[in-house]
Amino acid sequence: MAPRSEAQFEEIRNKSKAKIxxxxxxLFARQGFDSTSMAQVAKKAGVAKGLPYxxxxxxxxxxxxxxxxxxxxxxxxxGQAFAIEDPKEKLKHIIETTFEWLQLHSDRFKLVTALSxxxxxxxxxxxxxxxxxxxxxxxxxxxxxxxxxLSATDDEALMFxxxxxxxxxxxxxxxxxxxxxxxxxxxxxxxxxxxxx
Amino acid sequence: MAPRSEAQFEEIRNKSKAKIxxxxxxLFARQGFDSTSMAQVAKKAGVAKGLPYxxxxxxxxxxxxxxxxxxxxxxxxxGQAFAIEDPKEKLKHIIETTFEWLQLHSDRFKLVTALSxxxxxxxxxxxxxxxxxxxxxxxxxxxxxxxxxLSATDDEALMFxxxxxxxxxxxxxxxxxxxxxxxxxxxxxxxxxxxxx
Amino acid sequence: MAPRSEAQFEEIRNKSKAKIxxxxxxLFARQGFDSTSMAQVAKKAGVAKGLPYxxxxxxxxxxxxxxxxxxxxxxxxxGQAFAIEDPKEKLKHIIETTFEWLQLHSDRFKLVTALSxxxxxxxxxxxxxxxxxxxxxxxxxxxxxxxxxLSATDDEALMFxxxxxxxxxxxxxxxxxxxxxxxxxxxxxxxxxxxxx
Amino acid sequence: MAPRSEAQFEEIRNKSKAKIxxxxxxLFARQGFDSTSMAQVAKKAGVAKGLPYxxxxxxxxxxxxxxxxxxxxxxxxxGQAFAIEDPKEKLKHIIETTFEWLQLHSDRFKLVTALSxxxxxxxxxxxxxxxxxxxxxxxxxxxxxxxxxLSATDDEALMFxxxxxxxxxxxxxxxxxxxxxxxxxxxxxxxxxxxxx
DNA sequence: AATGAATGAGGGTTCATTCAT
DNA sequence: GATGAATGAACCCTCATTCAT
Numbered sequence: 001m002a003p004r005s006e007a008q009f010e011e012i013r014n015k016s017k018a019k020i021x022x023x024x025x026x027l028f029a030r031q032g033f034d035s036t037s038m039a040q041v042a043k044k045a046g047v048a049k050g051l052p053y054x055x056x057x058x059x060x061x062x063x064x065x066x067x068x069x070x071x072x073x074x075x076x077x078x079g080q081a082f083a084i085e086d087p088k089e090k091l092k093h094i095i096e097t098t099f100e101w102l103q104l105h106s107d108r109f110k111l112v113t114a115l116s117x118x119x120x121x122x123x124x125x126x127x128x129x130x131x132x133x134x135x136x137x138x139x140x141x142x143x144x145x146x147x148x149x150l151s152a153t154d155d156e157a158l159m160f161x162x163x164x165x166x167x168x169x170x171x172x173x174x175x176x177x178x179x180x181x182x183x184x185x186x187x188x189x190x191x192x193x194x195x196x197x
Numbered sequence: 198m199a200p201r202s203e204a205q206f207e208e209i210r211n212k213s214k215a216k217i218x219x220x221x222x223x224l225f226a227r228q229g230f231d232s233t234s235m236a237q238v239a240k241k242a243g244v245a246k247g248l249p250y251x252x253x254x255x256x257x258x259x260x261x262x263x264x265x266x267x268x269x270x271x272x273x274x275x276g277q278a279f280a281i282e283d284p285k286e287k288l289k290h291i292i293e294t295t296f297e298w299l300q301l302h303s304d305r306f307k308l309v310t311a312l313s314x315x316x317x318x319x320x321x322x323x324x325x326x327x328x329x330x331x332x333x334x335x336x337x338x339x340x341x342x343x344x345x346x347l348s349a350t351d352d353e354a355l356m357f358x359x360x361x362x363x364x365x366x367x368x369x370x371x372x373x374x375x376x377x378x379x380x381x382x383x384x385x386x387x388x389x390x391x392x393x394x
Numbered sequence: 395m396a397p398r399s400e401a402q403f404e405e406i407r408n409k410s411k412a413k414i415x416x417x418x419x420x421l422f423a424r425q426g427f428d429s430t431s432m433a434q435v436a437k438k439a440g441v442a443k444g445l446p447y448x449x450x451x452x453x454x455x456x457x458x459x460x461x462x463x464x465x466x467x468x469x470x471x472x473g474q475a476f477a478i479e480d481p482k483e484k485l486k487h488i489i490e491t492t493f494e495w496l497q498l499h500s501d502r503f504k505l506v507t508a509l510s511x512x513x514x515x516x517x518x519x520x521x522x523x524x525x526x527x528x529x530x531x532x533x534x535x536x537x538x539x540x541x542x543x544l545s546a547t548d549d550e551a552l553m554f555x556x557x558x559x560x561x562x563x564x565x566x567x568x569x570x571x572x573x574x575x576x577x578x579x580x581x582x583x584x585x586x587x588x589x590x591x
Numbered sequence: 592m593a594p595r596s597e598a599q600f601e602e603i604r605n606k607s608k609a610k611i612x613x614x615x616x617x618l619f620a621r622q623g624f625d626s627t628s629m630a631q632v633a634k635k636a637g638v639a640k641g642l643p644y645x646x647x648x649x650x651x652x653x654x655x656x657x658x659x660x661x662x663x664x665x666x667x668x669x670g671q672a673f674a675i676e677d678p679k680e681k682l683k684h685i686i687e688t689t690f691e692w693l694q695l696h697s698d699r700f701k702l703v704t705a706l707s708x709x710x711x712x713x714x715x716x717x718x719x720x721x722x723x724x725x726x727x728x729x730x731x732x733x734x735x736x737x738x739x740x741l742s743a744t745d746d747e748a749l750m751f752x753x754x755x756x757x758x759x760x761x762x763x764x765x766x767x768x769x770x771x772x773x774x775x776x777x778x779x780x781x782x783x784x785x786x787x788x
Numbered sequence: 789a790a791t792g793a794a795t796g797a798g799g800g801t802t803c804a805t806t807c808a809t
Numbered sequence: 810g811a812t813g814a815a816t817g818a819a820c821c822c823t824c825a826t827t828c829a830t
Contacts, residue, residue: 003809003811003812003813004809004812009812016815031318032314034229035318037800038800038801039799047815048815049817050801050817050818053800058801113366114311114314117369118232119370120228121228134370138367138371155380155382155383155387158379158380159384162360162363163359163360163363166358166362167359167363169363173313173314173316173331174331174335177332182355186350186353187356189352190353206789213790234824234825235825235826236824236825245790246791247790247827248791250826255826407810410810425711426625429709431804441811444805444806444811444813447805448811453804504708508709511623511704511764512622513764514621515626525765528761528765529765532765547777549774549777549780549781550777550781552774553777556754556758557750557754557757559757559761560754560756560760561757563704563708563757563760564725564729564753566708567708567710577750580744584746594790594792595791603793604792604793607793628819630821638795640797640822641794641796641824642794642795644823645794649821649822650820650821650822
């Protein structure tokens, strides 16, 4: 019989990689990176213990791939927001999307945050990715708020960014005990008072 | 040698326990709980590898003891602040102390935050301690700000608390790259505009 | 396409087998058998990871085939020498060829020698091949030297054979640090003093 | 109860280290280094799987320790021989000891020889030890034979040394099929003809 | 109260081998 | 005949924990 075509192999590979990354993301996010064993990942992905190593050279590389996917997703979202013309709408959209994602995927936020907290002992490559991402977050609200006419100073933007991060962390930790909807409403009421929500 | 009295034994025990907890706190805080081995703790404490198990039934129990001490410390600080009469000064003092401690002991904040993020799989006892602490944080600023005449609504207090937590996390992650002084100044300028700093 | 004839298939098979054995020989010789993976062999041979198993039932069988080829090569060389009439020339030719091959293919000698040293746990078939070869070496110089009038006794031949093996091992280990040319010259000077070199 | 004294611990440690090294030597020698697992070593030594790592940082370090012991033993033997005044007796003693050890411990010779053959991929430290040992062997017979009035030239010494190595290798491989006694007798007859054996 | 040698489960990783196509 | 994805046993090593002294 003829061997499979390159395209077929490509598809198989992609599927397996996706399965593994998905399992890894879920487990890393829920239990933390250190507390997740490669065997667990393989099991959850429904593959043999050795397969992940066909696709990822090490546990660290798997984490990297997972994080990279996450970052791409994040960039995609931001990208979509930046396509919006109206500055106020743009900012609103970002805030809204953030809340939405926070609720939908708080585990993923947890993973990134937990990694950020132990950046010192992360493999350099991961450290770079995560660090750069975190730095970017800091600078995102300043221009946006100015554009939207919502803040006169960088300081206000800084504080706003801190608040958003704080909300995220508090929600990650407290989950259903956290008044996410209330604080979201409060934010919109405070910064977009004219509009109806 | 005369047999030691019960009190003497007690003192020896307490000293050993203290040494071990101190070493554990430092290592857990700096390297993370998972990345710290009991052997490292013992070595840093200057005791034999087996001794920690004379006082703490397991690594988890040691963590618990360490966290409990940390919480006590925190309560003590809050307690000091609450001794202040003037509501505005009380709030200012808490904020200032928070910043001070953040700079002095960001590692400890990191430990607690990292633990909070993986609460699901923490031993129940630790989970309770940490969770309760985090919950308390949420509720602390509301009354204080109202007392101090700084916020009309609970929502504002909620946002303020989130911001403080956000600042903490951002600082833990970025350390010297974070404009801590600037944001601190901005906070005081915003919430305590009359006064000189 | 016309269906290929049996002969064509045969040729294709032989080419693949040859490619794989060649790659295996080179890698086994350079890195050792244990340190060479089947994946490496396949890659070096330019075939898929599974193909070697179409031709060789296991890594051991592949080794066997490689060794067998090596032995055949050796026998061929010996055969050529034995075609020489003059006994002295015959012996000289063998010695010279040995040195030549030692320099050219010390890696292959290394492979065989290394295998010989762990014969106990070699698959029986390999053990037989290697063992028999080694035994033959022992007996080869006796008749030759007698024929050539160079040694009166079997003992001298035995010592001569040991020396040749010793030179080989020492050269394999020390490579360029070993005075191969010098010892070769010394041998000829000692056993073929009349002639010029 | 009082803890054991430092001397007691020292003794326990030494005993365990010795047990482990002994087991390792035997297994490495018999099966080869690569083919021996740490679990096997532990089992043969009668200790738990993890204990060897209390004493040797890695499998390589264990090998190093084993080799070092072997080298020390070798040096001790040579040292004893060098205490002999009469040059001829000295040489005879070395040769005799070599044969004796070869018979008694051919496995150990095998280990060192096998390692020598794969020096390229040995950890540098081991490579150095083994390489230096092998080099020393080359130079030992020259002075000795001259002293003993047995060889006029360096070349003869070189050939003699090669022969001794060759005998060793042949014996390691063929074991009981090898005429060790006969070749030993032949050597003495050739180089020490005056004496009776 | 204190010591540190010893245990063994479990984690990351490799690789010979199989098999559907 | 050929491909390479998939399997899983086995390997090296770490570390929480136990225990005799």
